[in-house]
Amino acid sequence: MGTNGTNFPEIKRENLETLQINIGYKCNQACSHCHVDASPTRTEMMSDNIIKLIPKVIKANNIKLLDITGGAPELHPKFKQLVKEVRSLNVEVMDRCNLTILTEPGHEELAGFLASNKVQITASLPCYLKENVDNQRGKGVFERSISALKQLNSYGYGIKDKELILNLVFNPSSPQLPPPQKELEDTYRQELQERYGIFFSNLFVLTNMPIKRYEKYLNIIGKLNEYNKLLQDNHNFKNLNSVMCKSTISVDWKGNLYDCDFNQQLGIRRHGDIKHLDDLLIPMVSLKNNPISIGDHCFGCTAGAGSSCSGELS
Secondary structure, three states: OEOOOOOOOOOEOOOOOEEEEEOEOEOOOOOOOOOOOOEOOOOOEOOHHHHHHHHHHHHHHOOOEEEEEOOOHHHOOOHHHHHHHHHOOOOEEEEEEOOHHHHOOOOOOHHHHHHHOOOEEEEEOOOOOHHHHHHHHOOOHHHHHHHHHHHHHHOOOOOOOOOOOEEEEEOOOOOOOOOOHHHHHHHHHHHHHHHHOOOOOEEEEOOOOOOHHHHHHHHHOOOHHHHHHHHHHOEOHHHHHOOHHHOEEEEOOOOEEEOOHHHHHHOOOOOOOOOEHHHHHOOOOOOOOOEOOEOHHHHHHHEOOOOEOOEOOO
16 A cells, blocks of 8 residues: 555565664754754654663564664764663664764764674765765765774774675765666775775665655755656566565654654554554564555665665665
8 A cells, every 4th residue: 555646566574684773863964865854953862761672672573683773873872782782682783874973072982882892884975086975965074984984994894804894875966876786886995995995895875765855955956756757767676575674674763663764754654553662572473464655755765776775676
């Protein structure tokens, strides 16, 4: 069942493997493409009571990965405590890091903390060129990002055989589909190594979702309808087998459940009775075969080579 009369195909859930939590909207940046509208002025923050539920839900559902996002998730006062508790369960933790947080006063020990707890880092770096990054993410962001990457490399992140995963994320600055992931990864690897001596594990290419701040931007430049048509015209049905909403549940800062992060930002609640993090503690609960709430924005995940929080789908 879609929303707004969408003709996106119906899809159903498979086994739950990833818990993705939005721990709060406060961020030290305000990027033009941000679908969360995160910024330094946002005050929404996950409560301690919801934080305490997360390890319990992970144990009860045999979840393999905790994916922590924001805002800048590291700004939450209980971020480190949550990471340590979940890692003690021998569960993987991913931090969706904007890199510049590592250069903020008061966060000097953050890179070392992430390394000592073997937290996977997925970091936004929309280009290897200063001008492009600063245009999309703010003046001075590129230089601070490079400084943060060098810091992470010094702890072993992105270095072969060190087992500390550092993934970079590319998303286009203009309303178009991203280029092929492997080709761009090779270019990133060469440019970052030759220019700055920086290493990383993988590059993920993401399609920009036409929602929230990016939707407003597309409206302003008169490209919203054209971009939506581009996504629908390039729908690839093969990507339906791999969309992340099949195995991931998204949790907002209040503990409400959504089928994906984008649905969360659009306020599109999921079907069925499992609506809150509490509900995932009910004995024998299962989301398998539950219908997934869909809308026209879902074409952003299936267009071309596909797009998910782990890059291309096909």
